[in-house]
Amino acid sequence: MITAAAAVTTTQTLKLGGPLVFALAAIGPGIGIGLIFAAYINGVARQPEANGILRPLAFLGFALTEVLALIGLVFAFL
Amino acid sequence: MTPTVLTVAHAASVTASGPGFVAPGPKDFVYPPLFDTAGLQWLNKPILMFIISMVLVFVFYYLGARKRALVPGRFQFAVESVYDFVRNGIAKDVIGPEYARFVPFLATLFGAVLINNIFGIFPLVQFPTFARVGFPFVLAFFSWVTFLYVGIKRAGFVGYFKGVAFPPGIPFVVYFILAPVEILQVLFIRPFTLGLRLAANMFAGHLLLVLFTLGGAYMLTNDDSLLLTLLSPISFLAAILLTSFEALIEVLQAYIFVLLTALYIAEALQEEH
Numbered sequence: 228m229i230t231a232a233a234a235v236t237t238t239q240t241l242k243l244g245g246p247l248v249f250a251l252a253a254i255g256p257g258i259g260i261g262l263i264f265a266a267y268i269n270g271v272a273r274q275p276e277a278n279g280i281l282r283p284l285a286f287l288g289f290a291l292t293e294v295l296a297l298i299g300l301v302f303a304f305l
Numbered sequence: 306m307t308p309t310v311l312t313v314a315h316a317a318s319v320t321a322s323g324p325g326f327v328a329p330g331p332k333d334f335v336y337p338p339l340f341d342t343a344g345l346q347w348l349n350k351p352i353l354m355f356i357i358s359m360v361l362v363f364v365f366y367y368l369g370a371r372k373r374a375l376v377p378g379r380f381q382f383a384v385e386s387v388y389d390f391v392r393n394g395i396a397k398d399v400i401g402p403e404y405a406r407f408v409p410f411l412a413t414l415f416g417a418v419l420i421n422n423i424f425g426i427f428p429l430v431q432f433p434t435f436a437r438v439g440f441p442f443v444l445a446f447f448s449w450v451t452f453l454y455v456g457i458k459r460a461g462f463v464g465y466f467k468g469v470a471f472p473p474g475i476p477f478v479v480y481f482i483l484a485p486v487e488i489l490q491v492l493f494i495r496p497f498t499l500g501l502r503l504a505a506n507m508f509a510g511h512l513l514l515v516l517f518t519l520g521g522a523y524m525l526t527n528d529d530s531l532l533l534t535l536l537s538p539i540s541f542l543a544a545i546l547l548t549s550f551e552a553l554i555e556v557l558q559a560y561i562f563v564l565l566t567a568l569y570i571a572e573a574l575q576e577e578h
Contacts, residue, residue: 283394283398283564286557286560286561286564287561287564287565287568290502290557290558290561290565293502293506294498294501294502294505297501297502297505297506297509298498298501298505300505300508300509301501301504301505301508304330304331
């Protein structure tokens, strides 16, 4: 006879909370950085003289977007 | 050099056979004091490296500017290149006509962030001091105080915050959402993200490097599986590639920190209308 207690399967707790937080936090910045550099590549492809103007803007946008993923990384360790 | 807590703990895990690999985590960023004397408990490796970096920045700029030869020698040329990069590439383009006041501050910031970041991949040190969150937040505090001071001196206390919260040329209804967001951003979010960006980047980079290096050492010296030992060069190769990637990220983060500080100063300078 199977008692109710015996029917409960024991599972080992896998510490997923931290990495899961970071994985969810990295979706948005991943797409965002892809968009930023797609725009940069398009701009330089259409007009190569714009490289000097667009490159600082691309790196600035990259840093601003990446910080969101890194804040998620910090919270994954807290 | 005396073995730190980090190397002792990981040496134990490296020489142990079986699944004894201790993955690196935030506790690996804590360093014990260097000397056992009573008054020097605050002096640990990151603080010593930060003091050395301050001396290096000062000596770099001072020695480069001392001779002022019209035809520069090699060292003066190097110092002038770095200074011109900050002055022309960042300050003059971003801040506009009044850039000259801020170039010493921005050049010192750039030198400090760059040297401290390079410590992360430098052979004997190999710890980016800005991975400890206290250091970047102090620099971000200085940037924050600078742009608040510039803005308040330009437009007065009330005038500055009114200009921040209610920028001209926006339909009235939007102000209800925009004003709290802008005030929050100027007072809290900008300094916080400025420091956290640098700290989190250095933290993540150092963590990756430590993971691949120690993992490779564990795989190389484990007694259980020959396959792991044969696969360990992959981990070391990943560590080498990540070191060069980390060098790029470190220089980029120094540039971004100074660029964002200049942008905030430029925006504070424009608040006069």
